[in-house]
Amino acid sequence: MANSPNPDEPIDLPDSDSDDEVSDSHQTESKKKTSNVTSLNKPGIHFKRQRKLTSDVWANFEFLDKPDEQGNIICKCKKCGQKYNAESRQGTGNLKRHIKKCKKRTFKDVGQMIIDSSSSGSMMNRVPTIDYDIVREMLSIAVVxxxxxxxxxxxxxxxxxINYINPDVKLVSRNTLKADVLKMFKREKDKLKEELSVVKGRISLTSDCWTSITTDGYMSLTAHFVDNQWNLQKKILNFRFLPPPHTGVHMSDHVYDFLKEWGIQKKIMCITLDNASSNDVFADVIKNELDLVCGGDYFHVRCCAHILNLIVQDGLKEINEAVVKVRETVKYCKGSQARKQRFLTCVAHVELDSSGGLRQDVPTRWNSTYLMLENVLYYKKAFLHFQKVDANYIHCPTNEEWGRIEKLFRFLKVFFDVTNVFSGTNYPTANVYFPNVLKIRLLLKEELENSDNFMHKMAARMNEKFAKYWTNFSIIMVVAVVLDPRFKYEFVEWAFKKVYGEIEGTNELVKFKERLDYLYGAYVTEASTTTPRTRRRSSRQPNEEQVDVASDSFMMDFDNFSSSKSYVAAKSDLQIYLEEPLIPRATNINILYHWKTNVVRYPILSKMARDILAIPISTVASESAFSTGGRVLDCYRSSLKPNTAEAIICLKDWTFGEANMDPQLQDLCGKIMAMKVNDDVGDTPSPSPPQSAPESPAVMESQT
Structure with a gap:
């Protein structure tokens, strides 16, 4: 690469008194110059000797026809019109500075313009100076x-x-890259720790255990909170190696150490855990170490997604012959390339879209069964035609069986949609728990009266399991629906009477109202101990004469009388909120924004809303961490040290958030539904399987 000429090289400009002579040879030479070379041969400007303007700045300026009053040659910026002295003695430094700060430029400099000797003097852009700190930072981000x-x-x-793009760039070694990632992790962790320290509300948690491909145990801990701008946040705090034994006491010790490490052990609201006996022990032990609302009465929340999984899995044990035929149908059509082609011909014949393909379910994953039924019902006409053209296809359901398949599909769709809602992590889910659970309760009640023996048996099994968990659900979830201005207390009153009946429902309402007032009173007490009283300033001016009646002893009795009267008359913001009319249910409100705009109106209740609406009702956030953990600790990188794996997984969540951490619902729900949750005995939670296991055929089919 040729050396660049000095951009500040002096340019020979003509004297102001040499206006008479310009040689013909100079004019001829000027015509031969290339388009990328600028000269001073301008109308009205004459000079003794002409020379190339080698600096690249002249491409941004043009010369004026007339000199100024002192006879100096003047140029102006092509963009903004700013004028400058173009005499050679002035140099080009001021012109370069103007280019950098010109407000009307539409692009920035990308580097020095240099002459490429290999291209006959053509000009090219040189890459700007490399900042190796930025290169290393971007390389670390790419790895994460x-x-x-x-x-x-x-x-x-x-x-x-990289060497071809720019020989000046030198990549670091893998050990240096690892050190850079760990430094980035430390820096981002300090930022998050500072953010958590200034959060005004309480923090809820989710936690779960996972086994890597090398059978190492890991525990994830995720924080859920509403930040000071009233946005719901989800941050993975720890993805830590968990040595055995994986008992409830052992796990509680580790989690408490995590909370102390982050300095949030006094700011915890709730923890959401899978349904396992060891998790019950874990919650009971750790709540004695924390400063919780109402002594920890609302601390432990069971994962609703796993409870739904248990209910549906129990019901699907009553598998009908129609479902068996559907499974055999999918197996048959995908059994050979010739059958696939014949089926695609049938799909084209009935004018359906073939891009969806056929899905094979996995019996241990009820959501895959639902997706298989949805898929098969779409291709119903194609299967009926396929039966006519393929004599060996004997598994096509009858008309009666197609009807049962449709009933089962509509039945499972309710559970699938509710699981979808419960699995959200970027919006509050606590306020939608109670309405959706009620929907399932009423659906089961309806199917119990179904004349179809198959649906009746399945609903009976599911209702038995549902009743078991209904008696142990957290009352904090009912409080959450009260904090939704579309439902409030009226919905709870209506729902309890729907479920329990008129008399028992009224009794349950009385109990709930007592718990609601008890929880609200705890927030009132907390606010009174943390908010200092402000003295009322006197409105009297310094020189104003007034009769001081406040010091009279007989007036103190009046003060006591008036304060007692005002106390009796005053209403709490909870009472004011409940007495106000409901917002129309069809209104699609942002519930956090609603409470943000009503902080002044409901100072105590808004604190409750900030804490309760941040409670997650499923452990999906932890499951997403394990999904990432499976990609980080795959069979090719299983030797990564635990602290390095934690740094990568946490950094990915902190830096890129929802866009990269949330897996597809089908995949995530499939992993949740595949878990064998022991809800009766045992002290060890069933860990998630290694993430290197093959995906379900349904997911694999959708990817192809």
Whole structure:
């Protein structure tokens, strides 16, 4: 690469008194100059000797026809019109400075313009000076975001590519890259720790256990809170190696150490856990170490997604012959390439879209059964036609069986949609728990009266399991629906009477109202101990004469009388809120924004809303951490140290958030539904299976 000429090289400009002579040879030479060379041969400007303007700044300026009053040659910016002295003695420094700060420029400099000797004097852009700190930072981000190994920085082809783009860039070694990632993790962790320390509300948690491909146990801990701008936040705090034994006491010790490490042990609201006996022990032990609302009465919340899983799995044990035929139908059509082609021909014949493909369910994952039924019902006409053209296809359901399949599909759709709602992590879910659970309760009650023996038996099994968990659900979830201005107390009153009947429902309402007032009173007490009283300033001016009646002893009795009267007359913001009319249910409100705008109107109740609406009703956030953990600790990188794995997983969540951490619902729900949850005996939670296990055929089919 040729050396660049000095951009500040002096330019020979003509004297102001040499206006008479310009040689013909100079004019001829000027015509031969290339388009990228600028000269001073302008109308009205004459000079003794002409020379190239070699600095690249002249491409941004043009010369004026007339000199100024002192006879100096003047140029002006092509963008903004700013004028400058263009005499050679002035140099080009002021012009370069103007280019950098010109407000009307539509692009920025990308580097010095240099002459390429290999291209006959043509000009090219040179890459700006490399900031190696930025290069290393971006390389660390790439490793975290795209789940790349640290050895990526040492790949020979990658290094050749970077060297080809810019020989000046030198990639670091994998050990240096690892150190950079750990430094980034420490920096971002300090930022998050500072953010948690200034959060005004309480923090709720989710936690779960997972087994890697090397059978190492890991525990995730995720924080859920409403920040000071009233946005719901989800942050993975820890993804830590968990040595055995995995008992409830052992896990509680680890989690308490995590909370102390983050400095939030006095700001915890609730923890959501899977349904396992060891988790019950875990919650009972750790709540004695924490400063909780109402002594921890509302601390432990069971994962609703897993409870739904238990209910549906129990019901699907009553598998009908129609479902068996559907499974055999899908197996048959996908059994050979010839059958696939014949089926696609049938799909085209009935004018259906073939891009969806056929889904095979996994019996241990009820959501895959639902998706299989949805898929088969879409291709119903194609299967009926396929039966006519393929004599060996004997598994096509009858008309009566197609009807049962449709009933089962509509029945499972309610559970699938509710699981979808419960699995959200970027919006509050606590306020939608009670209405959706009521929907399931009423659905089961309706199916118990179904004349179809298959649906009746399935609903009976599911209702038995539902009743077991209904008696142990957390009352804090009912409080959450009261904090939804579309439902309030009226919905609870209506729902309790729907479920329990008129008399028992009234009794349950009385109990709930007592718990609601008890919880509200705890927030009132907390506010009175943390909010200092402000003295009322006197409105009297310094020189104003007034009769001081406040010091009279007989008036103190009046003060006591008036304060007692005002106390009796005053209403709490809870009472004011409940007495106000409901917002129309069809209104699609942002519930956090609603409470943000009503902080002044409901100072105590808004604090309750901030804490309660942040409670997650499922452990999906922890499941998403395990999904990422499976990609980080795959069979090719299973030797990563636990602290390095934690740094990558946490950084990915903190830096890229929902866009990269939330898996598809079908995949995530499938992993949740596959878990064998022991809800009766045992002290060890069933860990999630290693993430290197093959995905369900339904998911694999959708990816192809």
């Amino acid at each position: 975001k795209h789940d790349l190994p640290f050895q990526f920085a040492e790949y020979s082809v990658v290094r050749k590519l």
